[in-house]
Amino acid sequence: MTARRTEIVYRICWTIALLLLAVPFIFPFLWMISGGFKSTTEIFGAPTLIPRVWRFENFVEVFTYQPFARQYFNSLYIAATVTVLTLFIASLAGYALARIRFAGAGLLMLFLVMALMVPEEVTIIPNFFLIRAMGLIDTHWPLILLPVFGPQGVVATFLMRQFFLALPKELEDAGKMDGLSRFGVWLKIALPMSRPALAAVAIITFLHSWNLFLEPLIFLSSLEKFTLPLALSNFNDSYGLPLWNLQLAATSLAVVPILIIYLIAQRQIIESFALSGVKG
Amino acid sequence: MAGSPSRDNAAHSARAPWLTLKTREMLEAWLFVSPTFIGFLIFFLGPLVAIFYYSTTEWNLLSQQATFVGLRNFENALLENPDFWHVVRNSVIFALGLVPLNMALALSLALALSRPFFGVVFFRTVFFAPVVTSAIAWAIVWKFMLQGQGGAVNQMLAWIGIDGPNWLREPNWAMAAVIVTRVIKMVGLNMILYIAALQSIPRDYEEAATLEGASRWQVFRMITWPLLAPTTLVIMVLTTIGSFKVFDHIYQMTGGGPENGTLVLAFYIYQQGFKFFNVGYAAALALIMFAIVMVLTLAQVMLRRRDME
Numbered sequence: 001m002t003a004r005r006t007e008i009v010y011r012i013c014w015t016i017a018l019l020l021l022a023v024p025f026i027f028p029f030l031w032m033i034s035g036g037f038k039s040t041t042e043i044f045g046a047p048t049l050i051p052r053v054w055r056f057e058n059f060v061e062v063f064t065y066q067p068f069a070r071q072y073f074n075s076l077y078i079a080a081t082v083t084v085l086t087l088f089i090a091s092l093a094g095y096a097l098a099r100i101r102f103a104g105a106g107l108l109m110l111f112l113v114m115a116l117m118v119p120e121e122v123t124i125i126p127n128f129f130l131i132r133a134m135g136l137i138d139t140h141w142p143l144i145l146l147p148v149f150g151p152q153g154v155v156a157t158f159l160m161r162q163f164f165l166a167l168p169k170e171l172e173d174a175g176k177m178d179g180l181s182r183f184g185v186w187l188k189i190a191l192p193m194s195r196p197a198l199a200a201v202a203i204i205t206f207l208h209s210w211n212l213f214l215e216p217l218i219f220l221s222s223l224e225k226f227t228l229p230l231a232l233s234n235f236n237d238s239y240g241l242p243l244w245n246l247q248l249a250a251t252s253l254a255v256v257p258i259l260i261i262y263l264i265a266q267r268q269i270i271e272s273f274a275l276s277g278v279k280g
Numbered sequence: 281m282a283g284s285p286s287r288d289n290a291a292h293s294a295r296a297p298w299l300t301l302k303t304r305e306m307l308e309a310w311l312f313v314s315p316t317f318i319g320f321l322i323f324f325l326g327p328l329v330a331i332f333y334y335s336t337t338e339w340n341l342l343s344q345q346a347t348f349v350g351l352r353n354f355e356n357a358l359l360e361n362p363d364f365w366h367v368v369r370n371s372v373i374f375a376l377g378l379v380p381l382n383m384a385l386a387l388s389l390a391l392a393l394s395r396p397f398f399g400v401v402f403f404r405t406v407f408f409a410p411v412v413t414s415a416i417a418w419a420i421v422w423k424f425m426l427q428g429q430g431g432a433v434n435q436m437l438a439w440i441g442i443d444g445p446n447w448l449r450e451p452n453w454a455m456a457a458v459i460v461t462r463v464i465k466m467v468g469l470n471m472i473l474y475i476a477a478l479q480s481i482p483r484d485y486e487e488a489a490t491l492e493g494a495s496r497w498q499v500f501r502m503i504t505w506p507l508l509a510p511t512t513l514v515i516m517v518l519t520t521i522g523s524f525k526v527f528d529h530i531y532q533m534t535g536g537g538p539e540n541g542t543l544v545l546a547f548y549i550y551q552q553g554f555k556f557f558n559v560g561y562a563a564a565l566a567l568i569m570f571a572i573v574m575v576l577t578l579a580q581v582m583l584r585r586r587d588m589e
Contacts, residue, residue: 025407031424044430092313112320115324125334125553217531233416255413255417
């Protein structure tokens with residue numbers, strides 16, 4: 001009886017501690033949304049969580065201050081493009097590395113591991129001049145090419161390889177018997193079976209591109225080409241001071257949809273990160 | 281075989297059928313990996329070679345062309361420029377603050393959340409939420425909350441009678457603020473890795489030890505912790521590397537200030553390379569960063585290996 005009682009007390013203490021600890025994880029989101037509805041005077045006055053006056057105009061001004069709709073669209077289509085390309089390229093390479101024993105495979109793996117170890121900050125300077133030589137400054141190309149072929153693409157390749165290694169081979173052998181080419185086996189048998197891995201790669205790749213900052217900062221200069229993180233950091237007045245209410249309104253617009261998707265699919269999303277973390 | 285009968289002509293297969301098959305397999309494999317491989321050559325290996333060359337040149341806005349200066353840039357960084365050691369010091373402080381805090385918190389959360397109980401999904405979701413949020417968005421909100429006057433954090437501190445500092449305007453407080461907000465942003469990832477590791481430990485071990493009369497702490501110290509060692513190593517390496525790479529968070533929250541108090545290596549490289557256009561010097565800095573990351577990784581792996589023997 002007493003053992004059970006201590007267990008219950010123990011649980012309650014833990015839960016209270018966890019609730020307190022959760023505050024700095026939840027509160028910023030609430031404060032962000034609340035700040036997005038406040039007027040400038042209220043932003044600098046005594047802070048309250050519920051705005052005294054709800055200023056919905058902030059969410060209109062966000063779109064007039066910068067081409068925010070265009071910037072939003074940029075982030076969406078770039079992340080979608082990067083995701084589709086990564087899925088295609090990484091699953092092709094991952095399949096070959098898992099299923100075919102070929103000369104150079106070991107060396108290639110070694111190279112790819114190396115690409116994981118080298119921080120992007122190291123290669124970004126030469127890549128800048130490479131992109132400039134290609135005439136692609138202030139275009140979205142570097143934001144697509146560098147992530148697809150950079151460390152993020154390597155993580156995706158390893159994830160796919162790992163998944164294919166664990167798949168039973170029999171179905172693919174049967175496909176070969178039926179006259180499918182290697183490419184046909186990959187497309188018609190291996191890929192449909194690897195939906196969980198493809199989903200994981202899609203989730204981490206999309207989010208990585210969506211949150212990308214260094215590359216847009218370096219390569220983009222015109223406002224209508226900005227992506228969301230760059231646009232968000234750009235809500236400043238002519239003195240370079242932040243226009244807090246607009247910035248927070250814009251940040252809410254960028255963050256809340258992702259949060260809603262996360263809340264709906266949290267299990268899948270967390271698992272995807274766990275997979276890539278273990279691999280990376 | 282059946283797929284392309286035309287190529288498997290009788291002459292070839294009669295001589296050495298395994299060779300043709302193997303060659304074809306190899307061609308197919310390289311075709312499959314070619315996009316990855318070509319991209320790797322262009323956007324990784326090429327730049328990696330180029331950075332060694334860049335680091336030996338003087339190349340800036342004044343001298344539009346790169347001139348060979350040998351190890352001049354490295355001398356400049358390591359021996360002459362006081363900024364460099366200040367930046368390294370900041371990076372080390374950042375790592376020394378972030379890594380232990382992150383790992384201790386991640387492990388505690390994982391231990392609390394690795395068993396099913398009421399609310400476990402809620403807590404996991406909450407602690408992981410900042411991980412999927414952009415670092416820029418996270419830094420914007422925290423910068424807003426950490427203002428000296430009227431910031432939410434100082435307001436809350438005032439309730440319990442503490443007069444909070446102007447967090448992001450004083451070098452030491454700014455560093456502390458950047459570390460703590462970064463830990464909150466990223467701890468969920470390590471928590472998840474620890475939870476996965478904890479759940480793969482067979483329950484029998486711990487149950488047996490408890491039956492033998494071991495306390496919770498003894499079970500953790502003698503059974504759980506040693507079994508977690510491989511995971512701890514991976515997490516430690518990844519978190520340390522990550523701490524040296526931190527850029528967007530600092531860019532948005534402090535811009536390296538105040539008084540260069542949060543100017544860390546990744547930010548310094550960006551500043552030198554892309555704001556001041558000291559390309560040669562920035563390249564040398566990038567190589568030094570690469571070396572630091574490599575040494576740290578190898579050191580941790582070797583230390584742990586010795587530990588486990």
